[in-house]
Amino acid sequence: MKPILACILAIAVMMGSSAAYAVQPDEIMSDPAMETRARDLSRELRCMVCQNQSIDDSEAPLARDLRLLVRERIAAGDSDAQVIDFLVARYGEFVLLKPRLKPHTLLLWLLPPLALAGGGFVLWTHGRRRSRSAAAEDQSLPGLTAEEEARLERLTAAEPPADKPA
Amino acid sequence: MIAETGHYALVLALALALIQSTLPILGARWHDPALMNVARSTALAQLLFVAASFAALVTLHVTSDFSVVNVFENSHSLKPLIYKITGVWGNHEGSMLLWVSILALFGGLVAAFGNNLPLSLRAHVLAVQAWIASAFYLFILITSNPFLRIDNAPIEGRDLNPVLQDIGLAVHPPMLYLGYVGFSISFSFAVAALLEGRIDAAWARWVRPWTLVAWIFLTLGIAMGSYWAYYELGWGGWWFWDPVENASLMPWLAGTALLHSAVVMEKRNALKVWTILLAILTFSLSLLGTFLVRSGVLTSVHAFATDPTRGVFILLILCIFIGGSLTLYAWRASALKQGGLFAPISREGALVLNNLFLTTACATVFIGTLYPLALEVLTGDKISVGAPFFNLTFAPLFLPLMIAVPFGPLLAWKRGDLLGAAQRLIAAGIAALVAIAVLWAWTRGGSAFAPLAIGLAVFVIAGALCDLAERTGLFRMPFATAMRRARGLPRSTWGTTFAHAGVGVALIGIVCETTWNSEYIGSMKPDDVAKIAGYELKLDGVTQRQGPNFREMLAQFTVTLDGKPLSAMTPSKRNFPARGSSTTEAALLTRGASQLYISLGDTTADGAIAVRIYHKPLVLLIWWGPVLMAFGGMLSLSDRRLRVGAPKPAKALRGLQAAE
Numbered sequence: 001m002k003p004i005l006a007c008i009l010a011i012a013v014m015m016g017s018s019a020a021y022a023v024q025p026d027e028i029m030s031d032p033a034m035e036t037r038a039r040d041l042s043r044e045l046r047c048m049v050c051q052n053q054s055i056d057d058s059e060a061p062l063a064r065d066l067r068l069l070v071r072e073r074i075a076a077g078d079s080d081a082q083v084i085d086f087l088v089a090r091y092g093e094f095v096l097l098k099p100r101l102k103p104h105t106l107l108l109w110l111l112p113p114l115a116l117a118g119g120g121f122v123l124w125t126h127g128r129r130r131s132r133s134a135a136a137e138d139q140s141l142p143g144l145t146a147e148e149e150a151r152l153e154r155l156t157a158a159e160p161p162a163d164k165p166a
Numbered sequence: 167m168i169a170e171t172g173h174y175a176l177v178l179a180l181a182l183a184l185i186q187s188t189l190p191i192l193g194a195r196w197h198d199p200a201l202m203n204v205a206r207s208t209a210l211a212q213l214l215f216v217a218a219s220f221a222a223l224v225t226l227h228v229t230s231d232f233s234v235v236n237v238f239e240n241s242h243s244l245k246p247l248i249y250k251i252t253g254v255w256g257n258h259e260g261s262m263l264l265w266v267s268i269l270a271l272f273g274g275l276v277a278a279f280g281n282n283l284p285l286s287l288r289a290h291v292l293a294v295q296a297w298i299a300s301a302f303y304l305f306i307l308i309t310s311n312p313f314l315r316i317d318n319a320p321i322e323g324r325d326l327n328p329v330l331q332d333i334g335l336a337v338h339p340p341m342l343y344l345g346y347v348g349f350s351i352s353f354s355f356a357v358a359a360l361l362e363g364r365i366d367a368a369w370a371r372w373v374r375p376w377t378l379v380a381w382i383f384l385t386l387g388i389a390m391g392s393y394w395a396y397y398e399l400g401w402g403g404w405w406f407w408d409p410v411e412n413a414s415l416m417p418w419l420a421g422t423a424l425l426h427s428a429v430v431m432e433k434r435n436a437l438k439v440w441t442i443l444l445a446i447l448t449f450s451l452s453l454l455g456t457f458l459v460r461s462g463v464l465t466s467v468h469a470f471a472t473d474p475t476r477g478v479f480i481l482l483i484l485c486i487f488i489g490g491s492l493t494l495y496a497w498r499a500s501a502l503k504q505g506g507l508f509a510p511i512s513r514e515g516a517l518v519l520n521n522l523f524l525t526t527a528c529a530t531v532f533i534g535t536l537y538p539l540a541l542e543v544l545t546g547d548k549i550s551v552g553a554p555f556f557n558l559t560f561a562p563l564f565l566p567l568m569i570a571v572p573f574g575p576l577l578a579w580k581r582g583d584l585l586g587a588a589q590r591l592i593a594a595g596i597a598a599l600v601a602i603a604v605l606w607a608w609t610r611g612g613s614a615f616a617p618l619a620i621g622l623a624v625f626v627i628a629g630a631l632c633d634l635a636e637r638t639g640l641f642r643m644p645f646a647t648a649m650r651r652a653r654g655l656p657r658s659t660w661g662t663t664f665a666h667a668g669v670g671v672a673l674i675g676i677v678c679e680t681t682w683n684s685e686y687i688g689s690m691k692p693d694d695v696a697k698i699a700g701y702e703l704k705l706d707g708v709t710q711r712q713g714p715n716f717r718e719m720l721a722q723f724t725v726t727l728d729g730k731p732l733s734a735m736t737p738s739k740r741n742f743p744a745r746g747s748s749t750t751e752a753a754l755l756t757r758g759a760s761q762l763y764i765s766l767g768d769t770t771a772d773g774a775i776a777v778r779i780y781h782k783p784l785v786l787l788i789w790w791g792p793v794l795m796a797f798g799g800m801l802s803l804s805d806r807r808l809r810v811g812a813p814k815p816a817k818a819l820r821g822l823q824a825a826e
Binding site: 025119 | 409507510518523525526530533534537541545547548549550551552553555558563687688689776778
């Protein structure tokens with residue numbers, strides 16, 4: 001998308017880096033299992049100088065520092081949760097692309113299910129109310145008089161079949 | 167001279183828009199056909215003047231007139247012609263001018279082809295359209311004039327962002343804007359209906375083609391942008407849940423809901439009040455997207471514009487239009503009469519369910535995009551909401567919707583038979599189960615998510631085909647009869663089939679790409695071989711080349727499969743001296759719907775080059791899906807029933823209503 005492209009370019013220019021991309025060969029850990037963990041963690045962490053980019057995608061030098069830091073912690077034997085805690089302690093919640101469930105993010109996490117449930121509830125009550133009022137309306141309508149019935153009979157019988165709207 | 171003419175034409179367009187905003191409304195009040203008809207001529211004249219203004223800016227860019235700030239800052243005399251033209255909207259001022267040009271285009275189209283609209287409705291619609299236009303003309307003239315001159319004209323321009331020097335810029339922004347701005351028509355119709363206090367099925371029939379046009383362009387525009395990002399950015403990502411992308415996704419989700427609820431309104435005269443609200447919301451979200459991108463509120467390098475006066479101006483426009491239309495809605499909507507009744511299990515019910523899920527998905531994207539901004543303004547806390555959040559909340563909303571999709575078209579209006587629909591979907595269900603079983607066996611107990619999701623996609627595709635088979639009587643009747651019935655089906659039925667199948671196709675692509683994507687990252691020297699997904703890629707050598715306004719380093723790769731040479735691939739890195747920046751040009755090799763993808767990194771001192779290679783299985787389906795959806799939309803649009811517009815109620819029609 002155009003503006004994103006512009007952003008990424010702008011970052012590259014700002015940092016004076018020449019479009020070096022995300023994870024670089026010299027960063028990769030020798031243990032494939034650890035590397036996989038590092039990549040998965042990297043996707044959850046934000047490059048703080050970028051707009052909504054994970055450190056796995058970003059080409060900013062800061063992202064590279066963070067990627068190396070994540071790998072350092074993993075190599076030192078930290079669990080995934082410990083690595084995340086370490087980074088949050090150091091850089092704040094801003095570093096998490098998936099915010100933790102806390103009082104100040106409660107609304108963020110609860111709104112989607114609430115919207116769905118609320119919307120469903122409104123539809124349900126609305127439907128019930130309407131069908132009830134329709135039923136009431138039906139009963140309140142007086143039935144056809146004998147004369148009307150006869151007229152209706154005449155009209156429907158008189159209609160030639162070819163004229164029926166399909 | 168050309169710049170001044172362009173500027174003056176824009177001022178005249180504003181004057182025309184102001185006339186168009188007021189006189190037709192007065193005409194409608196006083197029942198004066200002459201005044202109401204003013205809307206038509208002013209809309210056409212306005213289009214003419216904006217087009218002249220736009221043409222002036224294009225001319226300035228093409229002739230590299232660096233005495234104009236906009237040209238100086240975004241162009242270069244050596245730039246290829248196509249990028250001189252596309253560079254017109256590759257910047258803030260030019261893209262706003264494109265925005266109003268498209269707005270005027272839609273207004274002009276309504277004026278030109280709206281002959282079958284009731285006079286007062288057309289007058290109201292065009293007047294509302296002119297309110298929007300006036301606001302944006304003022305915005306451009308006051309804060310973002312593209313025709314400003316520089317005192318001492320520089321000899322050379324600063325060049326366009328190299329990343330934007332791509333064919334993608336020629337297609338993506340115009341498409342996206344045709345979508346965004348196209349929804350202004352549904353908005354104007356909605357506001358006009360509220361002003362008139364009258365709305366009926368005919369209204370829905372007029373609105374639906376316009377909404378459909380906007381939706382088709384938005385669908386293609388988003389898909390195109392996603393593919394552009396995929397091949398240009400060099401790491402093979404195609405959706406980033408970035409605020410700017412979300413800004414285009416929100417109107418798409420709301421617009422898709424609008425498209426479906428308008429069907430209910432047209433066919434059954436129900437959901438009127440809701441359809442009006444959706445029409446207002448969809449364009450409001452388009453305006454919000456414009457605000458997010460153009461104002462710099464994302465506090466980032468993102469928005470090109472960082473000048474706060476622009477932000478405040480657009481915020482004002484946003485508040486007036488969204489606030490005003492919603493107030494009008496709150497005031498007048500209750501006056502609109504409720505339409506036909508329906509049971510929960512019915513075609514209408516299915517479409518309501520569709521609307522519930524789509525609007526909730528839209529609300530999710532909305533809150534995820536704006537929550538961090540709101541939180542920072544209110545408490546100063548900074549949080550990030552990114553891809554992991556959206557994947558976690560969006561998928562659970564979309565998957566149930568996908569299950570429901572095949573059922574919708576098989577249910578009858580008013581009161582449907584769920585069991586009957588399920589029976590007719592048995593073939594689709596079996597196809598889905600087979601797909602799940604085969605994939606499960608093939609991946610041998612890997613993640614269960616991928617086979618299940620693909621099974622669901624197969625269900626959607628097969629379900630769409632089942633509906634078609636049901637309608638044509640395929641397998642039940644002689645083949646020739648079925649073919650004849652297929653030809654006789656309304657085009658909109660075919661449209662539904664293609665669009666729904668497109669959703670399934672895109673889902674398969676998304677799941678395959680994210681689950682079975684393989685990646686090779688390494689340093690390569692000439693004659694090194696990288697192995698990925700059965701392919702062998704040998705780096706033959708690295709060469710340099712001079713382009714029109716860049717220098718380029720090309721790496722030649724030979725791709726072999728099972729020892730047989732297949733093709734050559736040449737990814738490159740371009741350096742643009744005018745801006746001192748560079749881009750990576752990925753090389754793509756398409757095999758069926760799958761792609762091999764190479765992008766280059768830095769060269770090291772010992773002559774090795776950092777290389778990133780991906781194998782992306784079935785990745786192209788991600789974009790074929792939206793193309794299918796858009797194709798379905800076009801089929802629907804070509805349906806005769808939409809083309810003839812809304813006829814005046816005929817006697818037969820009244821007879822039908824009485825019989826119900």
